[in-house]
Amino acid sequence: MTATVEQICTLLEPFNSNGTTLSARTDISSDLNIDSVTVMDFVMEVEDHFDIEIPLNLLSETRTIGDLAQVVEARTKKG
């Protein structure tokens, strides 16, 4: 597990109410059974933790924790 994935997993814990085991392959919405608004709330936490911008437009193609980690890494490098 990369450092980014690990940090994302920690940020995701408060939203993980059914105690799913988290990994890079976890589908954030369907595996955790959380709705679209909650996904956006979670992404806002990720934005603030890494001090980056993750536009909503990217979310439709960001399904797993691994996908999100890639977005985070690409955007942290840029800044």
Next chain:
Amino acid sequence: MDLLAKLQGIADRHQRMMSMGVNAIGITNDRIISPTRAMIEGRETILAGTNNYMGITFDPDCIEAGKRALEEFGTGTTGSRIANGSFSLHVELEQEFARFLDRKHCIVFTTGYQANLGMMSGLAGPRDTIYLDADSHSSIYDGCTLSGAKLVRFRHNDAADLDRRLTRGEGDEGGKLVVLEGIYSMMGDRAPLADFVEVKKKHGFQLLCDEAHSFGVLGPHGRGLADEAGLEDDVDFVVGTFSKSVGAIGGFGAGNHPLFEYLRYAMRPYMFTASSSPASIATSLAAIRKLAAEPQRRTRLRDNSARLFHGFRQLGLDLGCDQVSPVIAVKCKDEPSTIAMWNALLRSGVYVNIALPPGTPNKLCLLRCSVSAAHSDADIDRIIELFGTVVAQGHGQTAANV
């Protein structure tokens, strides 16, 4: 794979609701008696969840104007505004709204939902960024998506958070649009407009305020939150709806920008749909003149809202916001108890809205009331009394099957 298979979860959730009573998210009004009364499930019911803020839906002058328009202009326009669907009525309504709003330009849409779809997508394009409040109405989210702009969501009513996000996007080219609402439809709270105007001075963006729930309601002229806050010059664009204070259906966008009128040729939700029916436009026209001539409607609404708000507070209910507002949401424990209480309230003769996640912020389950200027003191007191038994004392929390 069956495309509709993904609806199974919704079907299961709906079945659970139906097993507890009637369809809370699709109740049928068999007859509408007045702005505050309907026949529902065979009972005369107080309506306390209709957004009919001015209570204008049965105004004799509005009804007369609608009848006349039906006779003079027919049942429908059969065309879009950019083809054959612009009647003198539409133009007159736009002029009347511009006057009421004290804006140079106003464009009328077929629904309030389309007003937001049109304005967001007309104002912003793929090179621009829209900053939208996290609690924005779905029509704003959908309009933002349609625009193709970069979408950045900021924390609800948090101007400092918007400031931070604008700073992150400082190097971006293209325009920036910030979208707020006058009164948020679920919790009833207002945007802290002065704080956002400060951020605007620092970063320079164009500001749109959706006054759907505050138009007709707030401000010395009833123009909404910006009117109340005395900050209309700082708000570049106003959006609103005819389906609440105006008691019809339709929506508007307004502004002073010299190129504003050309939005008509850049907004697909305006261009590619039939224009509002003559009757709807005519009743809206009569209603806006009433709202201008009868400020006592706003006073009455404010008094009624205060009466319900303080009554609920005395019951110790957990409310959506701490300011008197015509939208008063009561926070409930969970989905089953909310459904049970909603059914108990309906059986006792009051209709309110049920609001459940993801339609609410922070996964809240709400019994949402909206107050009307047409409610009597006795109506408000009855609503308070019923919330006392059903919600505060908990008599409706499990008794839904009785």
